[in-house]
Amino acid sequence: DSISLIDSGSCGALVQGLEDEFLEVRMASVNSMCQLACINAQFAEISLDFLVDMFNAEIEDVRLKSIHSLTKISRHIILREDQIEVMLGSLEDYSVEVREGLHLMLGACKVSTRACLKLVVQKVLDVLSKYPQDKLSAYGCMQRVGFKHPELCMSLTPQLIQDHPFFDS
Secondary structure, three states, rough: OOOHHHHHHHHHHHHHHOOOOOOOHHHHHHHHHHHHHOOHHHHHHHHHHHHHHHHHHHOHHHHHHHHHHHOOHHOOOOOHHHHHHHHHHHHOOOOOOHHEEEEHHHHOEEEHHHHHHHHHHHHHHHHHOHHHHHHHHHHHHHHHHHOOOHHHHHHHHHHHHHHHHHHHH
């Protein structure tokens, strides 16, 4: 509590570690950010954008580590639309582990607006048609998202029911 990493500029070392060419350095940086973010909500908010950027990493292990880190710090963060768009792009990853990790992360995090929630629901359903083997994971994700956002889900229900072919008539 007495030493502020944010004020001292020590965060630069973590950011530089995230951009390093070596897997071990990137993984250690993501892990360190996660540990600090778990105990400091202010640091969690600041590190959120950097962890989301790791979703675009070319190394699958780094993407997975950032996904698991965001799941761990989910109680401290609320996702914005720009962050969600980056995350949802990773849902089309060829890796089952990445997709299932994203389902768990999306179910653990809160989103900021109704539009964000709609993006999540639509993308999960769209990707489900591409990867039908993810059915249980995607349904679990939708269940957790609904549980986390009851008011937002209630406002989207009429639109989602109209979109479903079963209720089309």
